[in-house]
Amino acid sequence: MAAGEVSSLEDCLEEHLPPAVLQHVWRMLYGKDTRKLDLPKSALTASLEKDFQLKGFGFEAAIEQLRQPRVVRVGLIQNKILLPTDSPVSEQVAALQKRIADIVEVAAMCGVNIVCLQEAWTMPFAFCTREKLPWTEFAESAEDGQTTRFCQELARKYNLVIVSPILERDEFHGDTLWNTAVVISNSGKVLGKTRKNHIPRVGDFNESTYYMEGNTGHKVFQTQFGRIAVNICFGRHHPLNWLMYSINGAEIIFNPCATVGALSEPMWPIEARNAAIANHCFTCGINRVGTEHFKNEFTSADGQKAHHEFGHFYGSSYVAAPDGSRTPGLSRIEDGLLVAELDLNLCRQINDKWAFKMTGRYELYADELAEAVQPNFDPYIVTE
């Protein structure tokens, strides 16, 4: 499936660079070193048995006098689908639930407080096909669908928050579909849902055939472990989307995605990381992994022959910190769990240091944007 795919940028560099050079390269590329977490042996053994990558890194913050460190562990899960995409829908979902249950169990062993799954995690990313059935049968109620109930059980069992991005069916508003993340509290309650704000029309990302731009605004969820928000996939290309989550108080913004190599890979390390820097918060980019095969062929509006595969989902999930540093990425070809320990005090410390909010001049931009969207907008262009 992944023929010719390299395992990761990090593997390429670590294999070939002398340690002294590697140290400079990491500093220039990834900033201040992240600390390797000492994960429990039982977790490492389980990850080997269950055949997924397990990595853990920690970010430091300065000690303050009046606030205790606010340490939280997040778990980013990237995975392949398990069954052929023409298997019965319920069997595909069940297989993915089993896989996720196994990985979340290991996350719990690692002391993870908040887990985020990949975009539309219960299904293949079938929107490339533009077919409706059977793919729309993967859609569920955000509030009481079986996937939400499955996550509630896990959340209660392990006392962790779960961000569960699904294809949502909203029965109460015209049976519409949405690309939605359900946030489930560690108490097991549904804390709420948030919808994908920006929908792509690029390459095979034909999602606008299925659902519209989200109408849930820039909601932030106060969990026991910190304030979180979810910027789903294509929203990562929109700096204003990240900004508004941050302005509403998000300390960690999860970015569950499904994106393929040929299209977006060079942008992947840039966008979520830029958002962490620009907004003084942590960001977590999660991308599915593997190549998905569809029985019926489809075309990609690029002049090439009809085909059965979307391309390679390159994983490479990572966490970026407000100080410009980041963890290494997970594999480009394997399932994985990335555990990151964050001291959320770092957000305000970096806010105080760099002060992008203080120097942001949002009044100016509110006015300029309001003008720019007027039909009679006259761009500010100086000519000779």
Next chain:
Amino acid sequence: MAAGEVSSLEDCLEEHLPPAVLQHVWRMLYGKDTRKLDLPKSALTASLEKDFQLKGFGFEAAIEQLRQPRVVRVGLIQNKILLPTDSPVSEQVAALQKRIADIVEVAAMCGVNIVCLQEAWTMPFAFCTREKLPWTEFAESAEDGQTTRFCQELARKYNLVIVSPILERDEFHGDTLWNTAVVISNSGKVLGKTRKNHIPRVGDFNESTYYMEGNTGHKVFQTQFGRIAVNICFGRHHPLNWLMYSINGAEIIFNPCATVGALSEPMWPIEARNAAIANHCFTCGINRVGTEHFKNEFTSADGQKAHHEFGHFYGSSYVAAPDGSRTPGLSRIEDGLLVAELDLNLCRQINDKWAFKMTGRYELYADELAEAVQPNFDPYIVTE
């Protein structure tokens, strides 16, 4: 001066990685390959004689039926100061002018149409000292200061546009100082000026002691070679600043900077590049190079001993394209001229492909930002 400084990320990787691996690494890091420009031998010889790095890369766009390719060559110049910072002001300026005249001559040999110099290029970056004299004596009129006249002469001589970032003295508005870029047309006329919109208060960047946030908005300059804008230094951390230049129609946004390694280096490859991606335009990051020594010691508000140096300006100037690709960077330690050939048609081609403007929902953000700046703003936080 640059003891212990590595020459560049690119050198580290090229020296140690086998070609096949290097190819994967470049693709993951820098996206689609840029073409090496075949620069004239006379230019290469002159750059060796004058002791600065000369590199050239080209970005491709698809051929269209109705528009001819709109090919433009930009030249990014990074340089050290030449004389000790306690030399007479006029001698320091004269030495820098001579250096720039030499480099611009080579840019002209390379067919460059638009040159951009580094931030406050006529002076050492003395704002760390918080002293007023002699540094404020480097300030000049944007419209008819001697530096502007110097650039006008070069512009006419070589038929190129020059972006000249200086410390401006505005005699007509209370003799105030500004951090300003003067844009000089290839005709030799002053096309206009644009001021730094966001002023840092971080580390030794004590610029807010000298000048205020710019009041020239997000002006775009229509030159014979394309529409350009100038986002000066700290503005690169503010995604809205880039966005508004782009909304006003900029196809190339120059980002002349002065920034040091310990503080910002891991952010450097992220921010201008993110802006090129997010705004479907080209961005040009230019950073001064070298370490500048000041006679009087100053402190950095970090508990360390008083000292005489700001830190190492790490150069690494680069051009980023709307398709996520970028050029390699110039050296971290040497003066340099980076020539990049851009087909501006790529901007609209990528706009049509990725459609971040079309999917940007600016009405929503204009409203949300307008609310967010109200004193009684109530962040959208969901609790259990």
